[in-house]
Amino acid sequence: MSVWRWFGWVVGLVGVMMLSGCGVVSGERAVDFVMLRDGHVRAALPGVVLLGLNCGLLGTLLIARRLTMLGDTLSHAVLPGIAAGFLWTMTKHPAALLCGALVTGVLSSLVTGWILGTTRLKADAAQSVVLTVFFAAGIVMIKLLPDGTKAGLDRFLYGQAAALDAGETMLLAVAAALSVVVIWWGYRGFLVLSFDPGYGRAAGLPVKGFHLLQMFLTTLAVVVSMQAVGVILVAGLLVIPGATAWLFSARLHRVLVLAALLGMAAAVMGTFLSFAGDGMAMGPTLVLCAGVMFGGAFLLSPRYGMARRMVSVLRHGRRVRREDGLKGVYRVLEDRGFSGAGFRLEESGLSERMVRSLERRGMVRFVSGGGWELTERGFGEAARVVRNHRLWELYLTRRAGFAEDHVHDAAEEMEHLLAEENIAHLMGVLGHPDRDPHGRRIPRAGDTIETSAARHE
Numbered sequence: 001m002s003v004w005r006w007f008g009w010v011v012g013l014v015g016v017m018m019l020s021g022c023g024v025v026s027g028e029r030a031v032d033f034v035m036l037r038d039g040h041v042r043a044a045l046p047g048v049v050l051l052g053l054n055c056g057l058l059g060t061l062l063i064a065r066r067l068t069m070l071g072d073t074l075s076h077a078v079l080p081g082i083a084a085g086f087l088w089t090m091t092k093h094p095a096a097l098l099c100g101a102l103v104t105g106v107l108s109s110l111v112t113g114w115i116l117g118t119t120r121l122k123a124d125a126a127q128s129v130v131l132t133v134f135f136a137a138g139i140v141m142i143k144l145l146p147d148g149t150k151a152g153l154d155r156f157l158y159g160q161a162a163a164l165d166a167g168e169t170m171l172l173a174v175a176a177a178l179s180v181v182v183i184w185w186g187y188r189g190f191l192v193l194s195f196d197p198g199y200g201r202a203a204g205l206p207v208k209g210f211h212l213l214q215m216f217l218t219t220l221a222v223v224v225s226m227q228a229v230g231v232i233l234v235a236g237l238l239v240i241p242g243a244t245a246w247l248f249s250a251r252l253h254r255v256l257v258l259a260a261l262l263g264m265a266a267a268v269m270g271t272f273l274s275f276a277g278d279g280m281a282m283g284p285t286l287v288l289c290a291g292v293m294f295g296g297a298f299l300l301s302p303r304y305g306m307a308r309r310m311v312s313v314l315r316h317g318r319r320v321r322r323e324d325g326l327k328g329v330y331r332v333l334e335d336r337g338f339s340g341a342g343f344r345l346e347e348s349g350l351s352e353r354m355v356r357s358l359e360r361r362g363m364v365r366f367v368s369g370g371g372w373e374l375t376e377r378g379f380g381e382a383a384r385v386v387r388n389h390r391l392w393e394l395y396l397t398r399r400a401g402f403a404e405d406h407v408h409d410a411a412e413e414m415e416h417l418l419a420e421e422n423i424a425h426l427m428g429v430l431g432h433p434d435r436d437p438h439g440r441r442i443p444r445a446g447d448t449i450e451t452s453a454a455r456h457e
Contacts, residue, residue, distance in 0.1 A: 041275055047169040048267040048286060051228050052237065054176040054221045056263030057183055059242035060256050061214055064194035069124050070112070070215075071238035073131040074222045075231050077108030079138025082231075086145070098171070098223055105219035108134050168227055175224045179217050183256065186210060191252055229283035236287040241266060244294045247301040266290035320416050322358060325350045326382035327389070327415075329364075329374060334440075338453035341373040348372075376448065383443035383452070388415040390436035390443075391426050397437045398430060404437045 062068050078101035085100025108130050115126040164172075183190060189210045192200035200207040218238070225234045245259035270286030299306050329348045333341065345355060355372060358364045363378030374382060392411040396402040402410075418426075427433075436442055441455060 041271065043166070043169070044164045044282070045268070045271050047164040047172045048228055048271055048282070049264045050169070050172040050176040051225050052241065052263030052265070052267035052286070053260045054172070054179050054263075055225060055234070055237040056241040056245070056259035056261075057179050057256055058214070058218050058221050059238040059240075059263075060245060060252070060259040061183075061190055061194060061242075062218065062238065063242045063246060064252060064255075067123070068239050068243075069127045069131075070109070071218065071222070072235040073108060073112065073127040073134075074105050074219050075226070075234045075238070076131045076138075077134035078102075078105045078219075078223055078226060079135055079231055080104050080141055081138075082226075083138055083141035083145070087141075101223045101226065102219060104134065105223055106216065109215045109219060164228060168224075171224045172228075175217075175220050179221065182213060182217060186213070187253065190214065194252065229286055233283055233287045237263065237266070237290060240287070240290040240294050244290070244297045247294075247297045247304045249303065262290070262293055266293060316416075318357075321354065322361075322363075323381070323385045323416055325354050325358065326363065326374075326378060327385045330379075330382035330386050333374070333449070334452075338449055341375075341379060341449045342367060342371050343373065344371050374449070379449055379452075380447070383447045384445075385415050387443040387445075388418045388423065390440060391423065391430070391433075392418065393438075394430055394433055394436050394442075395426055407437065 059068075059071065062071055081100035081102065081104030082097050083100070084104070085097040088100065089096040112123075112126050112130050115121060115129065116123060119126070121129075189200070189205055189207075192203075192205055193207055193210045193214070197207050200210075221238070222231075222234050225237065229237060241263040242255070242259045244262050245255040248258055249255050266286055266289040269289040270282060273289065274280045274282035274285045297305065302308060325348070328350065329343050332343050332348055333339075345352065350358075355364060358378065359366070363375055363381060364372050365375055367373050389411045392414045393404075393407040396407040396410060397404055434442060443452065447455075
């Protein structure tokens, strides 16, 4: 599947979201958004698009390494840095607050690594400890500030994307550009780090350096994004676009591109719904839009979507019922010594609906007198299913030590799953047998009603 087809899925999901939002938005404000007439939209939109791009890229790498909890840890660990930055200057200067957040974000990453390296705790336990302790420290530090100085700090808790200014947008642009350049430059290193770090160390790659570089980029992304969506929700934008992209492909470079597109699409839709809706906060709306996209991908993804799985299950069930019906007809013909291919519904156990389904597939045909008969194609398919069943019964009795009266149920399942290469292997292992454990003949590939009758004699 090409990147453009993925992009088509993104556009389709966005279209669904727009339709779902039509009942809660103002038509006039929607036009103003599309035409970029509002100054707040022109100021906020570039910043949130860059935010979506950056979080999509870095979240993909976190998911590949199963470090999604780390994004949550970093997003909560920056809170004491915000409070420390304020105490440092006793002002809400963005540079001081961002520097403090960056320091505690990097510190939380180092502490997490230190705990993992010196204890037997798993990664999720260590990250949970760091997350809760740092976040609690931040809450305590903010509570200790004089009441008159706390105003505005809640912006970093819950975000205020609509108030992004040129300076903050520039920070988002620098962080996004840095992530794009570094991932482009070190793609092979990040690929090895994500899937086989042991091989990377053996090959002499600076795996530790790539890890630290990824942690720095992720921390920087969290810090510059918290003003838009807040420290609580930024983890959602780090994880959801990447998780959605992984439902479409398993190739890292393709997932990176798609995650970036999904992050930007969520940013655009969140901004649209927040501006054109009535009182919808932009930060939470961005994350909700990303969540809707994930839900759509979870249901409709051509690779892992639930709809495809359900269709596959239904198709497999219908195929099993058809093959069981053909197997029943084969046994009827076998009991008659293959004297002909004709049969009646009452003796075969087939329903009218099933025989019509087999007729549409060219496996049976109606004959005069109210009966039916297997076509050459239908007999070949029936013989194949019976062959699979009896070969598997023989394998279980000879090689697995099953009793002859305990193999039927297992063969009922496996007869629908065995491919021709599996059958060829079984035939070779069993010495090309003629009969199953119960003494019944095993059909051969290419058998017809005439050859089966001759062998039966």
